[in-house]
Amino acid sequence: MTDDELSAILKRWKVAPAPPSLETRVFSRRPQAARRSLGWAAGAVAATVAIGLGVWIMHDRRPPDAPAPKPSQPHPADVNKEANKDARNPASRPPVLSVPGRARDSGVPPLKIDAKAADGKLLESPPAVYPEAARAAGIQGTVKLQVVIGKDGRVVEAMVISGNQLLAPAAIEAVNRRLYRSTLLNGQPVELVTEVEVNFRLQ
Amino acid sequence: MTDRDFRQAFDDHKDAVFGFALRMTGSAPAAEDIAQDCFLELLRHPDWFHSRRVSLRAFLLGVARNLAFRMWRREHRLDPLDEDGEGYTPDLAAGDAVELVAAAVQSLPPLQREAIVLFEYEGFTLEEIARVADADVGTVKSRLHRARERLRRILAPLRSGAEGTDDRR
Numbered sequence: 463m464t465d466d467e468l469s470a471i472l473k474r475w476k477v478a479p480a481p482p483s484l485e486t487r488v489f490s491r492r493p494q495a496a497r498r499s500l501g502w503a504a505g506a507v508a509a510t511v512a513i514g515l516g517v518w519i520m521h522d523r524r525p526p527d528a529p530a531p532k533p534s535q536p537h538p539a540d541v542n543k544e545a546n547k548d549a550r551n552p553a554s555r556p557p558v559l560s561v562p563g564r565a566r567d568s569g570v571p572p573l574k575i576d577a578k579a580a581d582g583k584l585l586e587s588p589p590a591v592y593p594e595a596a597r598a599a600g601i602q603g604t605v606k607l608q609v610v611i612g613k614d615g616r617v618v619e620a621m622v623i624s625g626n627q628l629l630a631p632a633a634i635e636a637v638n639r640r641l642y643r644s645t646l647l648n649g650q651p652v653e654l655v656t657e658v659e660v661n662f663r664l665q
Numbered sequence: 666m667t668d669r670d671f672r673q674a675f676d677d678h679k680d681a682v683f684g685f686a687l688r689m690t691g692s693a694p695a696a697e698d699i700a701q702d703c704f705l706e707l708l709r710h711p712d713w714f715h716s717r718r719v720s721l722r723a724f725l726l727g728v729a730r731n732l733a734f735r736m737w738r739r740e741h742r743l744d745p746l747d748e749d750g751e752g753y754t755p756d757l758a759a760g761d762a763v764e765l766v767a768a769a770v771q772s773l774p775p776l777q778r779e780a781i782v783l784f785e786y787e788g789f790t791l792e793e794i795a796r797v798a799d800a801d802v803g804t805v806k807s808r809l810h811r812a813r814e815r816l817r818r819i820l821a822p823l824r825s826g827a828e829g830t831d832d833r834r
Contacts, residue, residue: 463821471762472820475767475786476763477684485679488704600772628764630692
């Protein structure tokens with residue numbers, strides 16, 4: 463096969479233009495990036511002033527005999543809010559794929575749990591089907607997803623965080639077939655959000 | 666860099682940066698992340714671009730390749746960037762030709778993939794690739810040669826398809 467023939471074959475692979483969301487992502491973060499470009503010196507001065515002001519206010523407001531304030535325990539809802547901060551920012555995440563026929567309990571942010579804890583709740587985990595195109599091309603790897611587990615223990619949303627695009631659909635399909643034990647909080651079932659890794663290894 | 670300059674740079678090069686990142690990573694979300702970070706780097710450090718005597722497109726693709734390699738290293742900490750793996754026999758019944766071309770390019774070691782993507786899809790010369798890849802022309806030539814050899818082997822069954830007889834096996 464000549465170089466020209468190979469080029470002609472390679473040129474069949476055309477990619478889509480940049481998605482409109484890229485513009486939103488770049489320009490919504492632009493002021494933040496520009497502020498960073500002011501440099502460390504300006505940042506350090508601002509931080510010093512802010513810390514000094516904070517210390518002065520705390521010192522001024524605390525009664526003379528009052529014990530030093532303990533580090534406050536964050537409210538679970540706040541921890542959850544913080545953990546999901548990035549996930550809730552539409553500018554920072556790729557599209558979420560909802561599972562047809564299953565719906566999120568919108569309005570209540572899901573409780574974030576780590577992958578190990580989620581694995582402990584796993585009841586059924588059918589293996590992922592290796593995509594034939596990926597197998598044929600010798601592609602293997604890990605697809606990392608963020609999944610929302612519904613109150614009934616079934617996956618209601620899956621979002622690819624990283625991984626090869628030929629493997630990602632099979633990973634999503636596999637996690638959508640998973641079943642987890644329902645989680646109760648104060649006697650009520652709650653939704654969970656966690657990260658899942660699906661490994662594809664060629665024998 | 667003024668607002669207008671930045672907007673112009675974004676409009677002119679967003680598709681090239683996204684396309685390059687997509688071909689390098691094989692993942693649209695990852696490509697979007699890389700493209701975003703790439704333009705934000707330009708905004709934060711316009712002096713980096715002005716200090717290098719390269720076109721803006723070459724500069725942006727250079728930033729994008731560094732971000733793509735950083736991402737790749739996170740996922741393949743123990744794998745070398747430029748080592749030929751064992752060959753494999755493609756199963757052409759598995760998918761359509763376009764998908765197999767994509768898979769074949771994806772299967773190249775990252776530095777060879779970079780060379781082939783910049784040469785074949787971005788139209789860069791060997792000298793331009795060498796500047797982006799921070800390597801000498803001879804090295805780039807060698808990577809391109811090895812990439813082509815491997816792709817020829819994998820895509821050989823598509824050869825008649827390239828001549829327009831059949832697009833699917």
